[in-house]
Amino acid sequence: MxxxxxxxxxxxxxxxxxxxxxxxxxxxxxxxxxxxxxxxxxxxxxxxxxxxxxxxxxxISVVKDDPFNSHPSNIELMSNDVKQTIEKNMRITTQLIxxxxxxxxxxxxxxxxxxxxxxxxxxxxxxxxxxxxxxxxxxxxxxxxxxxxxxxxxxxxxxxxxxxxxxxxxxxxxxxxxxxxxxxxxxxxxxxxxxxxxxxxxxxxxxxxxRTVKDPTLRVEIVEQRNQFDQNPQQYIQIYQEKQKKLKQTIVNAQKLLSSVIIDKHLKLKISEICGQLEVDGLRGDIVTNRAAKALCAFQGKTQVSITDIKKVITLCLRHRLRKDPLEAIESGTKVHNMSEVILKDAI
CATH class of the missing domain: 3.40.50.300 (P-loop containing nucleotide triphosphate hydrolases)
Structure with missing residues (x-):
């Protein structure tokens, strides 16, 4: 709001x-x-x-006057006081914030x-x-x-x-x-x-x-946008109201759809193979890539993760997990991208 x-x-x-x-x-x-x-x-x-x-x-809906923004029904998101109130069958008041x-x-x-x-x-x-x-x-x-x-x-x-x-x-x-x-x-x-x-x-x-935008045309466009917003913020916000509503609804729909999204076993294996080949320590990289691919899939309104979904998120999920080598000429993000292209091209 x-x-x-x-x-x-x-x-x-x-x-x-x-x-x-x-x-x-x-x-x-x-x-x-x-x-x-x-x-x-x-x-x-x-x-x-x-x-x-x-x-x-x-x-979001929260329990009124609760300092922890407790969820009125999700036990994982409520404080002990709210849990006890519900267990005693006492009425709780909610509000939107x-x-x-x-x-x-x-x-x-x-x-x-x-x-x-x-x-x-x-x-x-x-x-x-x-x-x-x-x-x-x-x-x-x-x-x-x-x-x-x-x-x-x-x-x-x-x-x-x-x-x-x-x-x-x-x-x-x-x-x-x-x-x-x-x-x-x-x-x-x-x-x-x-x-x-x-x-x-x-x-x-x-x-x-x-990175800083290099294209002069885009730089001018960004500067002009900022000037328009600074001169009349409410009018500028009004121009994008419909786009904002549409994106907001897409995010809400994706949050609801997320639990229904599935990722096939062979794609999970490919993600782990990429992590292994890049010598990523631990399993956080595997877990986050799986979650991010499913979130992207839900954002697109789909329930089946594709190779394209994985390619789009894997660099974001792994680039900061690679071991630093001061003599390495190739940038970490490029290294992740190249490895994923090689391994995922054989995925069905």
Whole structure:
């Protein structure tokens, strides 16, 4: 839902950057893909695109006054208090809210992220109470970290743990609490400012690379678009309203269809063969590629994953998992693409 005070640039109006847009769409269709890290030049619209995808998503139903955005019926997405209320056959009140979109500041502390003791209640009422952090507020939403490569490694690890498990566990001064925290983790950064450690990089589901547009015609078009939006945001948003509605409905349909999508055994074997040939450590690459291919298939309104689906997502899923060789002349994304072309050409 667009805010009059804070208008958001329409997602469907963004020119180019197809890798980034596809990765974001697939992650909102299936958050279990594990998020996306977007690396690229400064001023290429990373933040604009990420905020635009959040604005595109439909409202969600939550339990009213619950600090964890608990789902009213899905037990995996509700807090213990809500579970107990339902078990006692007590009535719960629900409300519709916009998808939570949280920006994580670089200076955030672990207490601010995970939650801590509510000092006010402790002093006034003499009771130990939990004060929810950002991981509570972002449940069922999107957590965005700009300049993720500058964030403390320990905090990145905590965020990746919660993103992968869907839960946040806090142990503080005699309080032990576990609450749902399932979200799409999106990080962006400029490679010139340093890379993430490989073991952290590997835990992001997908890796999108973006480059500054070189074509002068496209650059002019992008500049003109931005000027039109800045001069009259509401009028510009109105132009893309139908496209936005159509894409929103396609995403909703894909989320519903996802559980029906199947991927044949021989294609699973091909994915694992590619991972093996590229010497990808662990099995995250296999799992994420399978999930991303199924999400893309659902996005296209299909229920059977094809070779084309796998080819379209496999570079995004594997490029950041290859071992770094400073003497290697070929770029990691090209290496994944070439290997997948060779192995998948024989698939039926």
């Amino acid at each position: 667009q805010s009059i005070l804070y208008p958001v640039f329409p997602f469907t109006a963004i020119i180019g950057q197809d890798e980034m847009k596809l990765a974001l769409i697939l992650n909102v269709i299936d958050p279990k893909i594990g998020g996306v890290i977007i690396m690229g030049d400064r001023g290429t619209g990373k933040s604009t695109t990420i905020r635009a995808i959040a604005d595109l998503l439909p409202k 916009d998808i939570p979109m949280i920006d994580l500041p670089l200076g955030a502390t672990e207490d601010r992220v995970c939650g801590t003791i509510d000092i006010e209640k402790a002093l006034v009422d003499g009771v130990k109470a939990f004060e929810p952090g950002l991981l509570a507020k972002v449940n069922r939403g999107i957590l965005y970290i700009d300049e993720v490569n500058l964030l403390d490694d320990h905090l990145v690890d905590v965020l990746l743990d919660s993103s992968a498990s869907g839960w946040n566990t806090v142990e503080r001064e005699g309080i032990s609490i576990r609450h749902p925290s399932r979200f799409v983790l999106v990080g962006s950064g400029n490679p010139e400012e340093g890379e993430l450690r490989p073991q952290l990089l590997d835990r992001f589901g997908m890796h999108a690379e973006i």
